[in-house]
Amino acid sequence: MAKATLSSKNQIIIPREARKALGLKTGDKLLVVAYGNKIVVMEKPKSYRKAIAGIGGGSYPPDYLKKVRDSWE
Numbered sequence: 001m002a003k004a005t006l007s008s009k010n011q012i013i014i015p016r017e018a019r020k021a022l023g024l025k026t027g028d029k030l031l032v033v034a035y036g037n038k039i040v041v042m043e044k045p046k047s048y049r050k051a052i053a054g055i056g057g058g059s060y061p062p063d064y065l066k067k068v069r070d071s072w073e
Helices: 016-022 048-052 064-071
Strands: 030-035 038-043
Touching: none
Parallel strands: none
Antiparallel strands: 030 038
């Protein structure tokens, strides 16, 4: 864990150990997400599709999508 200070221009410098751990360099794009009273900073993925693949814990149960689609009618 490292400390960062918010400047008068509302900027923060990512501490060296955090940049090193993520392999960040000048010009890299980052995502900043606020969760309640926390802020998460992460490297912007090159492909969002690949970054979120598998988040749902696998595939849907057999016939699940068919049942959902049938319920729309």
